[in-house]
Amino acid sequence: MKFHLFFLTLLLATNTFANPNIVVSIKPIHSIVSTLTQGVSTPTLLLSGNQSAHHAHLKPSQISLLEKADLVVIVHPDFEEGLAKSIRNIQADKVLTVDQNEVEQGNEHEHEHEHAGSVNHHSWLNIEDMQGFTQALSQRLIKIDPKNKAIYLANLDTLKLKLDELQDTTQQQLSNYTNQPLMTYNNAFEHFIENYKLKSVGSVSRQHGENLSIFKILKAKQIIKDEKVTCLLFTSEASDKRINTLTEGLKIKTADIDIIGFDIKPGANHYLKLIQDITHKAVQCLK
Template sequence: NQQSAHHFHLKPSQLSLLDQADLVISIHPNFETGLSKALNSIDSSKQFIINKQVTNHHSWLDINHMQNFAKLLADKLSQIDKNNSAIYHNNLAQVDQKLEQLKHDINQQLSKYKATPIATFSNTFEYFIKSNHLQKSTAVTQSHGDRLSIQKILKAKQTMQAKKTKCLLSTTEIPSKRINV
């Protein structure tokens, strides 16, 4: 399946499954535009929206956010299915332990880069940078949906040179063939 994670369309059979679901978990209706219309037709008590109050929906890049999400999800599942509440909370404890270990491992691996200025192509990595106490020098665009312009590139290049930035984080916005390593 070559559909974009942000711009896709559900098949009628998938829409039917959503209507029958006990719980629908989504990042945010504006994040998954293909789900927007479908989510609006689902009873809000059956929805679990992860990022209701934020504009940057890449919160899974912050382990603390994911630990909070996991707890809220375990609580919600326990409300829906009381008979399996102990299983959900046992799974939560296991996930939390793994996330704590991941947090520790990432902190160790990034410790030597804490003072290194890092540029980002867009705001996608904001949560990762902040939660790991990294130094962001600039972002080329505000979000990965923004149009790129020569002016934005030149401004980012100037900032990167002035702050001696040697690292640019990007997702798929920059094709690998265009990266000069």
């Protein structure tokens, strides 16, 4: 009897460890991966709390997670700048990049861009981009874990339907505001704006954390007046002081939008809730 119990325990342990150990950098992508791996394994979220992918200083325990992973999923090496050193130490075939096309183009034309900030890697804000990524992710999962192919494909079909519904619902909610001019604090919203054909007249800054000069502030104010902009979208990295300086004396609504979903519970439903929250705030600003 003891032998049978020991054998059963050993068998269960072996099956558990046989499933892929997946580590994902940020919450929105972790949510997509979680949906595809349901019924097989639960991916580990690397950056928790309010850790920034741009400036994160990894703890030894986080570095250990990366080293032990069968697959590490990141947005792009230029986006997760805080992870760059650790990512370089991982075998290339164990890393899956969401913006893979940008990686390939960057390798071929590495001098085309003046700096990493000139390329926008907030691709999770475009649901259509995520549809393409889910296909690439499912193929990678099947490659490293072929025994669970049927589960991955079934989860892929379910996820595609959810993303299609989310795209349609979001498109409908924003359809009445496509002619309403808006401005953004930086380029973080480009994918969202392009996807839903919103009317952006430009961004105040191109880079995260850039200190605004008086010239840029005055130029932005003039554009807001000339284009009759009534909505300014910005991410939490922009301080209240900067936003107040920029909007002082102007009749304009502002929306502070968390594009990562720091306060949303991680997991399969995170991405759905994140897009819904972003859309709601954008609609309220554009009204």
